[in-house]
Amino acid sequence: MANGLPMSAELEQIDGEIQDIFRALQNGFQKLDKIKDSNRQSKQLEELTGKMRECKRLIKEFDRQFKEDESRNPPEVNKQLNEKKQSMIKELNSYVALRKTYQSSLGNKRVELFDMGAGGNDPVTEENVQLASAMSNQELIDAGNKKMDETDQAIKRSKMVVEQTIEVGSQTAANLKGQTEQMGRIVNELDTIHFSIKKASQLVKEIGRQVATDKCIMMLLFLIVCGVIAVIIVKIVHPSNKSIPDIPGLAPPAPAARRLLSIAFN
Structure with missing residues (x-):
């Protein structure tokens, strides 16, 4: 402290x-x-x-x-x-x-x-x-000439720096222009891809709805066929069961069969 x-x-x-x-x-x-x-x-x-x-x-x-x-x-x-x-x-x-x-x-x-x-x-x-x-006059003149030479050299270096800066700026501008054009092409390609994906999604949805409809129809037909087969099997196993109606084309009605048998024996 x-x-x-x-x-x-x-x-x-x-x-x-x-x-x-x-x-x-x-x-x-x-x-x-x-x-x-x-x-x-x-x-x-x-x-x-x-x-x-x-x-x-x-x-x-x-x-x-x-x-x-x-x-x-x-x-x-x-x-x-x-x-x-x-x-x-x-x-x-x-x-x-x-x-x-x-x-x-x-x-x-x-x-x-x-x-x-x-x-x-x-x-x-x-x-x-x-x-x-x-300082004498000659010394002043020599010092002035020296300062002028140094100033000229500094100006030349400044000009070189400016020229290099302009060149770098032009090259940078060209690179930026090329990159801008490339970005534009990428954006267009992305728009095309997005449109294609949208159309593909709609097509997949339509196919899905079509497949679902076909499945419902096939399931309904399958159930009908199963019902017919079940009725045929039951009719064959229990021909005397009157609760089961005859299937058209499978067997003639019973009265007609009896008439045919009576005609044959007479």
């Missing part, structure tokens, strides 16, 4: 290193006031600049670790840690501004922009630029 603020072990270690750098920066700028030689002052400023770069890196590391621990901390702790980060950024910015003041007073020919973004953003480091007043 640093300054009464609950922190993880990693945050405490990073915070301790940052505070050490801040103390070193404070002592370094105090010593800078006592140095009279401009070369030694420039060297001292370079050392302080290196410490500020290291401090910026540690602040980034502090922010990264803070975001990792944010879900595990209470909201109040997260608020305090964020305020502490903003305080460290603000303090570093004050040393950056102080460094620029010393560089201006020393008439340094190289100015390095090393500012923190407003609103609590991370520090942003820009490349060093050389003052035009320190």
Whole structure:
């Protein structure tokens, strides 16, 4: 726990290193006031600049670790840690501004922009630029020609990228068109298959109804035949049974048979 603020072990270690750098920066700028030689002052400023770069890196590391621990901390702790980060950024910015003041007073020919973004953003480091007043006309011309060559090369690379992008886009469009046509053919084939299945289903239903009707007729005929056979069998087994009528064509009626027998004997 640093300054009464609950922190993880990693945050405490990073915070301790940052505070050490801040103390070193404070002592370094105090010593800078006592140095009279401009070369030694420039060297001292370079050392302080290196410490500020290291401090910026540690602040980034502090922010990264803070975001990792944010879900595990209470909201109040997260608020305090964020305020502490903003305080460290603000303090570093004050040393950056102080460094620029010393560089201006020393008439340094190289100015390095090393500012923190407003609103609590991370520090942003820009490349060093050389003052035009320190360069001769020929140097300015050579630097301009070099920049123009670099710009031309960048434009050529951009054109190549654009051409490749257009080519890839055309090829993709052709592939999409072919796939669209293929999908259309597949849809038409699916419609044909669906129509064929529908017609086949109707035909199967008609055949099923026809088969059911034929089965009913065959069953009725079978029952009629069975009844006739049963009557014949009973008539043969019990010819004297009067409850069973004679089957037409199977035997003549009894009175007619007797008449025929009487005629034959007479």
